[in-house]
Amino acid sequence: MRAVGPGGAEGEAERDEERRGCVGGRQGQQHRGRHGGGRGQYRRPPYPAARRDAGPVPGARAPSTLGTFLRSFTHGHALQLHAVHRRFLGQLAAHAPLLPGAGDKAFIDIDSTHKRVYGRAKQGAEYGRFKGIRTLHPLLATICTPHARPVIATVRMRRGKAADSRGAPKFVSEALSTAVEAGCTGTRILRADSQFYNAGVISACRRAGAHFSITCGLNPSIKRAVLGIPDQAWQQITYPTAVPDPATGELVSDAEVAEIPAYTAFASRTKAERVKFPPGLGQRLLTLRG
Structure with a gap:
Protein backbone atom coordinates (compact mmCIF):
# COMPACT_ATOMS: atom_id res chain seq x y z
CA MET A 1 0.00 0.00 0.00
CA ARG A 2 1.24 3.50 -0.81
CA ALA A 3 -0.15 6.96 -0.17
CA VAL A 4 -1.44 9.05 -3.07
CA GLY A 5 -0.18 12.64 -3.05
CA PRO A 6 -1.93 15.81 -4.18
CA GLY A 7 -3.68 15.53 -7.47
CA GLY A 8 -5.45 12.28 -6.70
CA ALA A 9 -5.10 8.95 -8.43
CA GLU A 10 -5.01 10.52 -11.91
CA GLY A 11 -2.09 12.80 -11.03
CA GLU A 12 -0.19 9.89 -9.53
CA ALA A 13 -0.85 7.80 -12.62
CA GLU A 14 0.49 10.61 -14.81
CA ARG A 15 3.62 10.90 -12.68
CA ASP A 16 4.19 7.13 -12.94
CA GLU A 17 3.78 7.37 -16.69
CA GLU A 18 6.34 10.18 -16.88
CA ARG A 19 8.86 8.25 -14.78
CA ARG A 20 8.52 5.29 -17.16
CA GLY A 21 8.74 7.48 -20.27
CA CYS A 22 11.58 7.55 -22.74
CA VAL A 23 12.48 11.06 -21.45
CA GLY A 24 12.40 10.95 -17.70
CA GLY A 25 13.56 12.78 -14.60
CA ARG A 26 15.27 16.10 -15.25
CA GLN A 27 15.21 15.57 -19.02
CA GLY A 28 11.45 15.29 -18.92
CA GLN A 29 11.21 18.48 -16.89
CA GLN A 30 13.48 20.30 -19.33
CA HIS A 31 11.38 19.04 -22.23
CA ARG A 32 8.21 20.38 -20.65
CA GLY A 33 9.86 23.68 -19.69
CA ARG A 34 11.12 24.41 -23.17
CA HIS A 35 7.68 23.87 -24.66
CA GLY A 36 5.92 25.80 -21.90
CA GLY A 37 3.56 22.97 -21.10
CA GLY A 38 2.40 21.58 -17.82
CA ARG A 39 2.66 18.17 -16.33
CA GLY A 40 -0.13 16.66 -18.34
CA GLN A 41 1.14 17.68 -21.79
CA TYR A 42 3.98 15.12 -22.02
CA ARG A 43 2.95 11.59 -22.91
CA ARG A 44 5.08 8.58 -23.68
CA PRO A 45 4.31 7.36 -27.20
CA PRO A 46 2.72 3.93 -27.03
CA TYR A 47 4.80 1.01 -28.28
CA PRO A 48 3.45 -1.06 -31.17
CA ALA A 49 1.31 -3.96 -30.15
CA ALA A 50 3.81 -6.42 -31.61
CA ARG A 51 6.56 -5.04 -29.37
CA ARG A 52 4.41 -4.96 -26.25
CA ASP A 53 3.00 -8.42 -26.65
CA ALA A 54 5.98 -10.27 -28.17
CA GLY A 55 7.44 -12.87 -25.83
CA PRO A 56 10.67 -14.85 -26.09
CA VAL A 57 11.20 -16.68 -29.36
CA PRO A 58 10.75 -20.42 -28.78
CA GLY A 59 14.11 -22.21 -28.73
CA ALA A 60 16.21 -18.99 -28.78
CA ARG A 61 19.02 -18.81 -26.27
CA ALA A 62 20.19 -15.76 -24.36
CA PRO A 63 23.04 -13.79 -25.99
CA SER A 64 25.43 -14.77 -23.20
CA THR A 65 24.94 -18.50 -23.69
CA LEU A 66 27.61 -18.89 -26.38
CA GLY A 67 30.12 -16.86 -24.39
CA THR A 68 29.47 -18.96 -21.29
CA PHE A 69 30.00 -22.09 -23.37
CA LEU A 70 33.30 -20.88 -24.84
CA ARG A 71 34.62 -19.70 -21.47
CA SER A 72 34.25 -23.23 -20.18
CA PHE A 73 36.84 -24.49 -22.69
CA THR A 74 40.14 -25.75 -21.35
CA HIS A 75 43.49 -25.70 -23.14
CA GLY A 76 42.83 -29.25 -24.27
CA HIS A 77 39.55 -28.21 -25.88
CA ALA A 78 41.39 -25.43 -27.75
CA LEU A 79 43.94 -27.93 -29.07
CA GLN A 80 41.11 -30.15 -30.28
CA LEU A 81 39.63 -27.21 -32.19
CA HIS A 82 43.05 -26.55 -33.75
CA ALA A 83 43.18 -30.18 -34.90
CA VAL A 84 39.74 -29.87 -36.48
CA HIS A 85 40.83 -26.71 -38.27
CA ARG A 86 43.95 -28.39 -39.66
CA ARG A 87 41.97 -31.35 -41.00
CA PHE A 88 39.34 -29.08 -42.49
CA LEU A 89 42.01 -26.98 -44.22
CA GLY A 90 43.63 -30.11 -45.65
CA GLN A 91 40.33 -31.44 -47.00
CA LEU A 92 39.42 -28.03 -48.41
CA ALA A 93 42.76 -27.77 -50.22
CA ALA A 94 42.26 -31.27 -51.64
CA HIS A 95 38.83 -30.44 -53.12
CA ALA A 96 39.36 -26.79 -54.14
CA PRO A 97 42.16 -24.79 -55.78
CA LEU A 98 43.02 -23.15 -52.49
CA LEU A 99 46.82 -23.09 -52.87
CA PRO A 100 47.79 -23.48 -56.53
CA GLY A 101 51.46 -24.26 -56.96
CA ALA A 102 51.82 -25.66 -53.43
CA GLY A 103 53.41 -28.79 -54.84
CA ASP A 104 56.32 -26.69 -56.08
CA LYS A 105 56.91 -23.92 -53.53
CA ALA A 106 55.05 -22.58 -50.50
CA PHE A 107 55.78 -19.87 -47.96
CA ILE A 108 54.80 -20.19 -44.30
CA ASP A 109 54.81 -16.82 -42.53
CA ILE A 110 54.58 -16.53 -38.75
CA ASP A 111 54.11 -13.39 -36.69
CA SER A 112 52.50 -12.13 -33.52
CA THR A 113 49.90 -9.42 -33.08
CA HIS A 114 48.24 -7.51 -30.26
CA LYS A 115 44.44 -7.53 -30.09
CA ARG A 116 42.80 -4.99 -27.81
CA VAL A 117 40.13 -6.35 -25.49
CA TYR A 118 37.78 -4.76 -23.00
CA GLY A 119 36.84 -5.92 -19.53
CA ARG A 120 39.06 -6.70 -16.57
CA ALA A 121 37.67 -10.21 -16.12
CA LYS A 122 38.60 -11.41 -19.62
CA GLN A 123 41.04 -14.28 -19.31
CA GLY A 124 44.55 -13.43 -20.48
CA ALA A 125 43.86 -9.73 -21.01
CA GLU A 126 46.87 -7.84 -19.66
CA TYR A 127 48.76 -4.60 -20.08
CA GLY A 128 51.53 -5.49 -22.50
CA ARG A 129 53.36 -3.52 -25.15
CA PHE A 130 50.80 -0.71 -25.34
CA LYS A 131 50.60 1.44 -22.23
CA GLY A 132 47.18 1.53 -20.62
CA ILE A 133 45.62 -0.89 -23.13
CA ARG A 134 44.68 -4.48 -22.30
CA THR A 135 45.49 -6.85 -25.11
CA LEU A 136 45.80 -10.48 -26.04
CA HIS A 137 48.97 -11.51 -27.88
CA PRO A 138 48.24 -14.38 -30.29
CA LEU A 139 50.58 -16.10 -32.73
CA LEU A 140 49.45 -16.47 -36.34
CA ALA A 141 50.72 -18.52 -39.25
CA THR A 142 49.68 -18.21 -42.90
CA ILE A 143 50.42 -20.26 -46.00
CA CYS A 144 50.78 -18.79 -49.48
CA THR A 145 52.35 -19.61 -52.83
CA PRO A 146 53.63 -17.41 -55.66
CA HIS A 147 50.18 -17.83 -57.23
CA ALA A 148 47.88 -17.78 -54.16
CA ARG A 149 46.93 -15.34 -51.45
CA PRO A 150 47.72 -16.16 -47.80
CA VAL A 151 45.52 -18.67 -46.01
CA ILE A 152 45.41 -18.84 -42.21
CA ALA A 153 47.09 -22.08 -41.17
CA THR A 154 46.92 -21.94 -37.40
CA VAL A 155 46.49 -19.50 -34.52
CA ARG A 156 47.66 -19.77 -30.93
CA MET A 157 46.07 -17.50 -28.34
CA ARG A 158 48.36 -16.11 -25.63
CA ARG A 159 48.11 -13.65 -22.77
CA GLY A 160 48.89 -10.01 -23.33
CA LYS A 161 52.30 -10.02 -21.61
CA ALA A 162 53.60 -13.06 -23.48
CA ALA A 163 56.92 -12.57 -25.25
CA ASP A 164 56.84 -12.60 -29.04
CA SER A 165 58.66 -15.93 -29.28
CA ARG A 166 56.89 -17.68 -26.41
CA GLY A 167 55.77 -21.11 -27.64
CA ALA A 168 57.17 -20.37 -31.12
CA PRO A 169 59.12 -23.65 -31.70
CA LYS A 170 56.08 -25.86 -31.17
CA PHE A 171 53.91 -23.42 -33.11
CA VAL A 172 56.33 -23.54 -36.06
CA SER A 173 56.26 -27.35 -36.06
CA GLU A 174 52.46 -27.26 -36.09
CA ALA A 175 52.36 -24.71 -38.93
CA LEU A 176 54.80 -26.71 -41.07
CA SER A 177 52.83 -29.93 -40.57
CA THR A 178 49.61 -28.09 -41.40
CA ALA A 179 51.22 -26.93 -44.66
CA VAL A 180 51.94 -30.54 -45.58
CA GLU A 181 48.33 -31.52 -44.86
CA ALA A 182 47.23 -28.64 -47.10
CA GLY A 183 49.19 -30.07 -50.03
CA CYS A 184 52.49 -28.20 -49.68
CA THR A 185 54.66 -31.13 -50.72
CA GLY A 186 57.36 -29.10 -52.49
CA THR A 187 59.81 -26.63 -51.04
CA ARG A 188 58.53 -25.06 -47.84
CA ILE A 189 60.10 -21.78 -46.75
CA LEU A 190 59.35 -20.38 -43.31
CA ARG A 191 59.64 -16.59 -43.02
CA ALA A 192 59.75 -14.63 -39.77
CA ASP A 193 61.21 -11.47 -38.26
CA SER A 194 63.99 -11.14 -35.71
CA GLN A 195 61.71 -11.90 -32.76
CA PHE A 196 61.71 -15.53 -33.87
CA TYR A 197 65.45 -15.83 -34.40
CA ASN A 198 66.25 -18.50 -31.82
CA ALA A 199 67.63 -22.01 -31.76
CA GLY A 200 64.26 -23.61 -31.07
CA VAL A 201 62.56 -22.17 -34.15
CA ILE A 202 65.43 -23.06 -36.48
CA SER A 203 65.65 -26.57 -35.01
CA ALA A 204 61.93 -27.04 -35.69
CA CYS A 205 62.47 -26.04 -39.34
CA ARG A 206 65.37 -28.43 -39.73
CA ARG A 207 63.46 -31.33 -38.17
CA ALA A 208 60.59 -30.72 -40.59
CA GLY A 209 62.92 -30.49 -43.58
CA ALA A 210 61.88 -26.92 -44.32
CA HIS A 211 63.94 -23.97 -45.46
CA PHE A 212 63.89 -20.76 -43.43
CA SER A 213 64.41 -17.05 -43.97
CA ILE A 214 64.58 -15.33 -40.60
CA THR A 215 65.83 -11.86 -39.81
Missing part, protein backbone atom coordinates in the same frame (compact mmCIF):
# COMPACT_ATOMS: atom_id res chain seq x y z
CA CYS A 216 68.50 -11.76 -37.10
CA GLY A 217 69.39 -8.86 -34.87
CA LEU A 218 72.75 -7.10 -34.83
CA ASN A 219 74.35 -8.81 -31.86
CA PRO A 220 78.12 -8.37 -31.31
CA SER A 221 79.09 -11.54 -33.18
CA ILE A 222 76.99 -10.56 -36.20
CA LYS A 223 78.55 -7.09 -36.22
CA ARG A 224 82.05 -8.56 -36.20
CA ALA A 225 81.15 -10.87 -39.08
CA VAL A 226 79.67 -8.00 -41.13
CA LEU A 227 82.70 -5.78 -40.58
CA GLY A 228 84.89 -8.58 -41.90
CA ILE A 229 83.21 -8.61 -45.33
CA PRO A 230 85.49 -7.15 -48.03
CA ASP A 231 84.12 -4.24 -50.04
CA GLN A 232 84.27 -6.11 -53.35
CA ALA A 233 81.88 -8.75 -51.97
CA TRP A 234 78.93 -6.34 -51.84
CA GLN A 235 76.51 -6.54 -54.76
CA GLN A 236 74.09 -3.83 -55.87
CA ILE A 237 70.36 -4.65 -55.76
CA THR A 238 67.22 -2.64 -56.50
CA TYR A 239 63.93 -3.03 -54.66
CA PRO A 240 60.82 -3.31 -56.89
CA THR A 241 59.16 -0.70 -54.68
CA ALA A 242 60.81 1.99 -52.59
CA VAL A 243 61.04 1.47 -48.83
CA PRO A 244 61.56 4.10 -46.10
CA ASP A 245 65.03 4.48 -44.66
CA PRO A 246 64.93 3.67 -40.90
CA ALA A 247 67.32 6.51 -40.07
CA THR A 248 66.12 9.37 -42.28
CA GLY A 249 62.63 8.28 -43.35
CA GLU A 250 63.46 8.93 -47.01
CA LEU A 251 62.29 6.47 -49.66
CA VAL A 252 65.12 4.38 -51.05
CA SER A 253 65.12 1.67 -53.69
CA ASP A 254 68.82 0.79 -53.90
CA ALA A 255 70.87 -1.27 -51.47
CA GLU A 256 73.77 -3.68 -51.33
CA VAL A 257 73.77 -7.32 -50.26
CA ALA A 258 76.62 -9.60 -49.28
CA GLU A 259 77.04 -13.11 -47.94
CA ILE A 260 78.91 -13.61 -44.69
CA PRO A 261 81.64 -16.14 -45.58
CA ALA A 262 81.43 -18.30 -42.46
CA TYR A 263 79.39 -17.95 -39.30
CA THR A 264 78.13 -20.19 -36.51
CA ALA A 265 74.84 -19.16 -34.96
CA PHE A 266 73.97 -20.03 -31.35
CA ALA A 267 77.56 -20.97 -30.55
CA SER A 268 76.75 -21.12 -26.83
CA ARG A 269 74.21 -23.91 -27.34
CA THR A 270 74.87 -27.61 -27.79
CA LYS A 271 76.40 -28.82 -31.06
CA ALA A 272 73.05 -30.19 -32.21
CA GLU A 273 71.46 -26.74 -31.82
CA ARG A 274 74.20 -24.74 -33.51
CA VAL A 275 73.69 -23.60 -37.09
CA LYS A 276 76.74 -23.22 -39.32
CA PHE A 277 76.66 -21.06 -42.44
CA PRO A 278 79.57 -22.19 -44.60
CA PRO A 279 79.41 -21.01 -48.22
CA GLY A 280 78.10 -23.37 -50.85
CA LEU A 281 76.05 -25.71 -48.65
CA GLY A 282 72.61 -24.22 -49.18
CA GLN A 283 72.59 -22.25 -45.93
CA ARG A 284 73.43 -18.60 -46.47
CA LEU A 285 73.67 -15.71 -44.04
CA LEU A 286 73.02 -12.50 -45.97
CA THR A 287 73.34 -8.92 -44.80
CA LEU A 288 72.12 -5.66 -46.32
CA ARG A 289 73.41 -2.14 -46.31
CA GLY A 290 72.03 0.90 -48.03
